[in-house]
Each structure stands twice: as structure tokens, then as C-alpha cells.
Amino acid sequence: MQIYLPIAELSVNVFLLLGLGGLIGFLSGLFGVGGGFLMTPMLIFIGIPPAIAVATQANQVIASSISGVLAHFRRGNVDIKMGLVLLAGGFVGSTVGVALFTLLRGLGQIDLVISLSYVILLSTIGVMLLFEGTRALLRRRRNVQRRKLHQHHWAHGLPLKMRFRKSRLYISALLPLGCGFVVGVLSAIMGVGGGFIIVPLMIYLLGMPTTVVIGTSLFQIIFVSANVTFLQATQNQTVDIALALMLIAGGVVGAQYGGRYASRLPGDSLRILLGALIMGLGIKLLYDLVSTPDDLYSLGATL
Amino acid sequence: MSRLGTPLRLLLLLCALLLCATAPLGQARAQLTTDLSNHVVAITTGFAGSSVLIFGTGAEPNDDIVIVVRGPEKNQVVLRKSNVAGIWMNTARITIENVPSFYALASTRPLHEIADEAVLQRHRIGVDQIRDPKLRLKASENLAREWEEAFVRRKQAQGTYSESYYLIQRRSAALFRAEIPIPPNVPVGPYHVETYVFRDGRIAEAQSQPLFIQKVDLEAEVYDFAHTQAGIYGLLAVVMAALAGWLGHLIFKRD
Numbered sequence: 001m002q003i004y005l006p007i008a009e010l011s012v013n014v015f016l017l018l019g020l021g022g023l024i025g026f027l028s029g030l031f032g033v034g035g036g037f038l039m040t041p042m043l044i045f046i047g048i049p050p051a052i053a054v055a056t057q058a059n060q061v062i063a064s065s066i067s068g069v070l071a072h073f074r075r076g077n078v079d080i081k082m083g084l085v086l087l088a089g090g091f092v093g094s095t096v097g098v099a100l101f102t103l104l105r106g107l108g109q110i111d112l113v114i115s116l117s118y119v120i121l122l123s124t125i126g127v128m129l130l131f132e133g134t135r136a137l138l139r140r141r142r143n144v145q146r147r148k149l150h151q152h153h154w155a156h157g158l159p160l161k162m163r164f165r166k167s168r169l170y171i172s173a174l175l176p177l178g179c180g181f182v183v184g185v186l187s188a189i190m191g192v193g194g195g196f197i198i199v200p201l202m203i204y205l206l207g208m209p210t211t212v213v214i215g216t217s218l219f220q221i222i223f224v225s226a227n228v229t230f231l232q233a234t235q236n237q238t239v240d241i242a243l244a245l246m247l248i249a250g251g252v253v254g255a256q257y258g259g260r261y262a263s264r265l266p267g268d269s270l271r272i273l274l275g276a277l278i279m280g281l282g283i284k285l286l287y288d289l290v291s292t293p294d295d296l297y298s299l300g301a302t303l
Numbered sequence: 304m305s306r307l308g309t310p311l312r313l314l315l316l317l318c319a320l321l322l323c324a325t326a327p328l329g330q331a332r333a334q335l336t337t338d339l340s341n342h343v344v345a346i347t348t349g350f351a352g353s354s355v356l357i358f359g360t361g362a363e364p365n366d367d368i369v370i371v372v373r374g375p376e377k378n379q380v381v382l383r384k385s386n387v388a389g390i391w392m393n394t395a396r397i398t399i400e401n402v403p404s405f406y407a408l409a410s411t412r413p414l415h416e417i418a419d420e421a422v423l424q425r426h427r428i429g430v431d432q433i434r435d436p437k438l439r440l441k442a443s444e445n446l447a448r449e450w451e452e453a454f455v456r457r458k459q460a461q462g463t464y465s466e467s468y469y470l471i472q473r474r475s476a477a478l479f480r481a482e483i484p485i486p487p488n489v490p491v492g493p494y495h496v497e498t499y500v501f502r503d504g505r506i507a508e509a510q511s512q513p514l515f516i517q518k519v520d521l522e523a524e525v526y527d528f529a530h531t532q533a534g535i536y537g538l539l540a541v542v543m544a545a546l547a548g549w550l551g552h553l554i555f556k557r558d
Contacts, residue, residue, distance in 0.1 A: 002351035004487070006518065006525040011351045011487035059540050066548030108382050108393045116390075226541045233537030237529050241540050242348075248544060252551030289390050297453035299461070300380030300396060302404065302490075 007240035008052045014246065016046065021060075021250020028064065028251070029258020030265070031274055034221070036061050036192035037125070039247065041118055041281045050114045051105055052240055055232035057191030059244040061225040064251055065193060065218045072215030079166035079212045082176060083219040086198070089177035090224035093184020098231040101189055105236060108300050115285050117190050122282030125196060129275030136268045167208045167216075175206055180220065188228050193221040335361035335508040337498045342512070344485055345519040352487040355514060357409075357496055358480040362508075367410065367417040367501040368471050369428055372483050372514065374405025374463070375492035381454050397442075397450050399435045404490035405463050405516075406430060409470035409481045418504045426506065428499065430455045430464050462486040491516050 001014045020042055028035030036057050043053035072078055104110040158172035179201045183194035198217045202208045208216070233239040337359030344353050355372070362368055378400045382393040410417060414429045424432050433455055438447040458464035463486065471481040483496075494514035500507045518526055529536045 002349060002487070004346060004348055004350040004522055006522045007529055009488065059544050062541060062544035063548035063551065066545055067551045070549070070552045108380070108396055112390075112392050222545075226545075229541050229544070230534075230537035233529065233540055234533040237533060239529070239537065239540050241525060241529075241536075241543065244540065244544060245547070248547045248551075252547065252555070256551070256555035291391075292386075293384055293391055295453070295456065295460070296384045296391075297450075297457055298382050298384070298393070299454070299457045300382045303378040303380065303398065 003242065003246070005048075005240050005243050007056075007237065008048055008243060010047065012046065012048075012243075017243065017246035018250040020046070021247040022254035023250075024247075025064070025251035025254025025256075026258040026261075027254075027274065029255035030261055030270065031258075034061060034064065034193035034195040035251070035255075037118070037121060037190070037196065038278070038281070040114075040191050041122070041285060043243075044114075045284075048243070050111045051101075051236065052238045052243070054101075054114060054189070054191035055229070055236065055238035056240045056243045056247070058187065058225045058228040058232060059239055059241075060247045060251060061187075061191070061193040062222055062229065063248040064255060065222045065225065067252055067255065069215060069218040069222060072218060075215075077212050077215035078219050079164055079208070079216045080219070082164045082167055082169075082206075082208070082212075083216045085162070085173055085176040086180035086216070086220040087223050089180025089182075090184040090187070090220055091180075091227055093181035093186075094188045094224050094228045095184075095231060096181075097185040097188025098228060098235060100185070101232070102235050112289075114190065115289055117186075119282050119286045119289065121186075121190065121192075122278050122285070126275050126279035126282055129271050129278065131275075133268050133271035133275060136271070167206075167212055169207060171206060179205065180224075184224050184227075187221075187224050188231070191228075193218075193225055195221060335359065335498065335500055335510050337496075337510050337512060339496060339512050339514060342514055344489070344514070344516045346489075346491065346517065346522055347519060348521055350487060350522070352489075353485045354482050355485060355496070356480060356482050357498065357512075358478065359498055359510075360477045360479070362477070362479060362500045363502070364473075364476050365502075366507065367412055368479055369408065369410040369414070369417065369499045369501065370471065370481050370483070371428060371495075371497045371499070372405065372407040373403045373495045373497065374490050374516070375403070375494070376401045377404045377490070378402075379404075379454060381450055381457070383453070397438070399451065399454050400437050402433055402435060402454070404492070405494065406433070406458070406465070407483050408466045409483055410466075410468050411471045411473075413468045414466070417501050418506075422505060426499070430459070430466055433464075462488065463490065485516070489516055491518055 002011045003014045004011045024035040024039045024042065027038060039060070040053050040057045043057065044050050069078065101110060104113050158174050160173045161170055162173040163170050179198055183198045186192060186194050186197065195217050199213055202213045202217060203210060229239055337357060340356035344355065357370055378398050379402055380396055380398050383395040384391045385394045387394065408429060414423060423429050433451060435451065438450065455464055471479055473479050494516055496512045496514050497509065499509045517523065
């Protein structure tokens with residue numbers, strides 16, 4: 001059964017989209033990642049124009065983040081004050097990101113920038129996951145020394161200190177603002193929530209307790225991707241509601257099943273598997289960039 | 304271009320056919336008369352491509368027939384990649400102006416057997432005749448041709464430009480028909496379906512019929528909405544995703 005996507009202006013199989021949404025949703029439930037960074041390359045591979053894939057993906061991230069944040073709210077695992085500061089940075093970052101996106105689109109370079117960003121991102125995450133997974137597998141066999149609870153580094157010297165009760169932190173507001181900004185830019189250009197970047201930053205750079213990290217990052221991701229969706233819709237008209245609906249429907253269902261399986265499957269081996277999958281996607285994108293194209297010419301926008 | 308309704312058109316065609324059948328031998332030739340199976344191709348939610356049937360009468364058995372389905376004219380950006388530090392990126396661009404966004408040609412024989420280059424060029428028949436004269440103000444003839452050929456090649460790969468010889472069927476001495484496929488990625492807008500009758504390498508008769516390819520119902524509304532009310536559309540997309548996420552949470556509450 002085919003569905004005609006009104007904004008992408010092409011016809012795609014409904015079950016392919018639902019299946020893709022379901023598969024990525026399942027993986028994101030399984031690993032506790034947003035899944036946007038897997039979905040966008042997949043959409044590009046099935047022929048959705050990159051600009052539309054990215055903007056529509058941002059729309060889908062809203063749904064999956066809300067789904068996730070509600071559970072964390074109930075358990076009280078959201079540091080709203082920290083979330084709001086991250087969000088302030090995220091708003092500026094995503095606005096700048098969409099402006100950059102519009103500029104690059106006008107120059108005819110947006111597809112290249114999206115592909116390149118994904119190559120870098122996917123290979124980094126892939127290597128990290130493979131490394132982590134292997135290390136965890138090995139670590140189980142021997143005892144490891146625990147690290148100190150609090151470490152002091154350069155970031156503690158910054159001005160504008162602020163108290164975050166829930167996170168039990170007294171740090172400079174510039175840190176979460178900066179983190180929010182970086183992830184905001186990425187969110188706009190790549191259509192990802194950016195959880196896989198902001199979560200390590202929150203743990204290692206800000207020093208937040210892991211219990212509130214996921215909930216707080218989801219909280220800010222909702223609003224950042226809402227901002228991206230709105231700006232992409234108004235500036236570039238690249239948000240395809242029909243495509244987003246298909247992906248959301250598949251994703252919401254898939255995520256629930258993924259979450260249920262998460263505790264039953266061997267985590268470390270799965271992490272290695274996900275790492276390999278991500279590496280594979282990255283290599284495919286890189287290959288497309290460096291291999292000589294069949295035709296040097298391509299069609300750009302119609303005016 | 305007349306604006307008669309389809310039933311009236313069919314009636315006219317029928318009259319033409321009757322005239323053709325009853326006309327005594329030796330009288331003046333019957334006029335070329337053509338019509339389409341449908342004058343509107345509606346793009347709906349389930350649209351996966353379609354086709355338009357063109358049929359007509361009034362050509363002699365030895366005549367050649369060429370049918371051209373021409374989409375609305377647009378300006379098209381064409382990009383060329385080159386290798387920069389190992390990566391293929393777009394480094395040159397050009398805008399080809401006023402070229403059809405869709406071009407499907409059907410004929411009884413290969414074009415070069417039907418007429419010579421000059422005739423085809425004058426009537427812009429065949430994808431090889433797609434030209435943008437303005438391009439020659441910016442670039443040399445050779446360079447302009449290279450870009451135009453690349454443009455046509457990409458359009459053909461996309462399925463929006465095509466040439467199919469021998470697609471026209473002759474049902475009897477007088478009646479001919481051709482079914483032109485409309486791909487799923489067809490551009491929307493007002494189209495022209497042109498029928499040319501070639502006799503001894505020259506155009507003896509020609510007729511044009513209007514065809515409209517348009518998004519209807521939800522498809523049209525969503526597209527228009529996204530472009531004219533972009534702000535509200537953006538808000539709606541956000542609200543829809545938020546609701547869907549919340550619903551998903553309610554349905555699959557897990558603890």
C-alpha cells in the first residue's frame with residue numbers, strides 16, 4: 001500500500017515507513033537512545049530528500065521524548081531548573097542551526113553537510129559503543145577501582161554560578177547554556193534530539209547524578225525539537241506531517257516493546273551489535289560521499 | 304483550447320468518427336481529432352502513479368504520429384559535483400530557465416526517421432530539443448549543451464522526461480491510441496497534450512488538449528496549508544506530535 005507524502009511529493013510504501021518507525025523505536029527503547037540519528041540516514045536511503053528527512057525527524061523526536069519524559073516526571077527524575085537553563089541554550093542553538101540550514105540549502109550544500117555530520121557522528125558513536133561494550137565484557141572478569149565522587153576541573157572556575165537543588169550542584173550557568181547551544185545546533189541540522197551527546201555532557205562535564213540525567217535531557221529535547229519543527233516549517237516548509245505521523249505511530253509502539261525487552265537481553269553484546277550497525281550506516285554514508293558518482297550532475301531546486 | 308465538458312467532447316469525437324466512416328472516397332481528408340480518457344489526474348493519498356489514454360482519429364495509414372505530454376514550465380537549478388579533498392561536492396550550479404517540468408513523448412517510429420532535426424527543433428519535439436536560449440548568454444554553445452544534456456539525463460533518470468517510440472497503437476486505419484504513464488513523482492500544474500501528424504517529414508496537422516495534474520482533497524490541503532499558513536502548520540505539527548507521544552504513554556503505560 002502506497003502513501004503519497006504531500007510535502008516530500010513522492011509516494012512511499014506505508015508498511016516500509018511503519019516498519020522503519022517500529023524498528024528504530026524498538027532499538028531506541030532497547031538502548032534508551034532517541035533513535036533520531038538512526039532514522040534520518042534510513043530515510044535518506046529510502047529516497048526522502050535529506051532536508052525533509054531532517055525536519056520531519058525533529059517533529060518525530062517531540063513525540064518520542066514526551067512519551068519518555070512522562071514516566072520520568074512521575075518518578076520525580078526531572079531537574080526542571082537545569083532543564084530550563086539547558087533549554088535557553090538549546091533555543092538559541094536551534095534557531096541559529098535552522099538559519100544555518102536555510103543558508104546552506106540556498107547554497108545547494110545542505111545534503112553534503114547533513115551527510116558529513118552523520119558520518120562524523122555515527123562513526124564516533126559507533127566506535128564508542130564498540131569500545132564500551134568490549135570493555136564492559138572484559139571488565140566483568142576483574143575488579144575495577146571506583147572513581148572519586150567529585151572531581152574538580154577547569155569548568156568550576158567559570159562565573160555566573162547557580163544552584164541546582166535537584167542535581168545537588170552549584171555550577172556556572174554558562175556550562176548548561178553552552179551544552180544546550182551545541183545540541184540545539186545539531187538538532188536543527190541533523191534532526192536528532194541529541195540525547196546521546198547531551199547525556200554524556202551532563203554526566204561528565206556538569207557532574208549531574210545519573211538518576212535525573214535522562215529525564216532532564218528528555219525534558220529539554222521536547223522544547224528544542226518543537227522549536228526546530230516550528231522554524232523548519234516556517235522557513236523551509238520541509239516538515240511532512242504525513243511522514244511524521246507514520247514514523248511516530250511505528251516508533252511509539254516499537255519503543256514500548258524495546259523497553260520491555262531491554263532487561264531480558266544481554267546488554268553488552270547488544271551494545272556491540274548496535275555499535276556495529278551504527279558503524280555500518282556511517283561507512284555507507286561515507287562511501288557515498290567519496291565514491292565517484294554515476295553522474296556528476298544532479299537536479300537542485302525548481303524555482 | 305476549448306473548455307467543453309467531457310461528455311460533449313466525446314460526442315464530438317463520435318460525430319467525427321461517424322463522419323469519417325460515412326464519408327465517400329475521394330473527398331477531403333478527415334480532420335485530426337483527439338481526446339483524453341481523463342482531463343484531470345488527481346493526486347490522492349494513495350497515489351502511486353497513473354496513466355492518461357490519448358486517442359484520436361484523422362491520420363492517414365502512412366502518416367506518423369507524435370504525442371507530447373508537456374508539463375508546466377519551470378526554472379530548474381542543476382548542480383555539478385567535483386572532487387574536493389576526496390569528497391564529491393557540488394561546486395558549480397546553473398539555472399535552466401523555462402523548461403518543461405514534465406515531458407513524455409510517444410511516437411509511431413523513432414523521431415529521426417519521422418522528420419529531420421530542423422523540423423523537430425522548430426516545434427521543440429523530442430527531449431534533445433530542450434533548450435534554454437538564455438544559457439548561451441552566460442556560457443559557450445558547447446558548455447550550454449553539456450548542462451542541457453545533463454538536465455535531460457537527470458530528468459530521464461527521475462522518470463519525468465521520457466521518449467517511447469512505437470507506443471502509439473493503430474486500432475484501424477483511422478483510429479490511434481496511446482497510453483502515457485504518469486509517474487508518482489509527477490509535477491503538478493496545467494499540462495498540454497499535443498498530437499502531431501507528420502506527412503512526408505512535415506507537420507500536416509496538430510492539436511492540443513489540456514490536462515490538469517493536481518493534488519486533491521487532503522494532499523492539496525496539507526500542501527497549501529504548509530506553504531500559505533506555515534506558522535500554524537508548524538504549531539499543528541508540534542501539537543500533533545505532542546499528543547501522539549502522550550497517547551503512546553497512556554496506551555502503553557508500563558511499570
